[in-house]
Amino acid sequence: MSENKSYIVQTADGKVVDYTPISMWGYFGYQILFTLPVVGFICLVIFALTNKNQNVKNFARSYFCVMILILILAVILLATGVLGGLLS
Numbered sequence: 001m002s003e004n005k006s007y008i009v010q011t012a013d014g015k016v017v018d019y020t021p022i023s024m025w026g027y028f029g030y031q032i033l034f035t036l037p038v039v040g041f042i043c044l045v046i047f048a049l050t051n052k053n054q055n056v057k058n059f060a061r062s063y064f065c066v067m068i069l070i071l072i073l074a075v076i077l078l079a080t081g082v083l084g085g086l087l088s
Helices: 025-033 040-049 052-081 082-087
Strands: 009-010 016-018
Touching: 025 040, 025 052, 040 052, 052 082
Parallel strands: none
Antiparallel strands: 009 016
């Protein structure tokens, strides 16, 4: 007895939002895609801004936030000389 559950919802302002869950392999694939140097960043921005599936959009946004935090941490470590000492 499988029931077909619809994850597509229409909001009060008329937008249609897709809340279809992402599988574990989907998350794995998106992480591999987002780690590619140039293409991954372009896909990350596109998915974060324009994807119809809200779960993919939120995952891309959270991945982008983690990238910004890592960049800030690297700049702080480089400015204090900790990262420079480790690299030499």
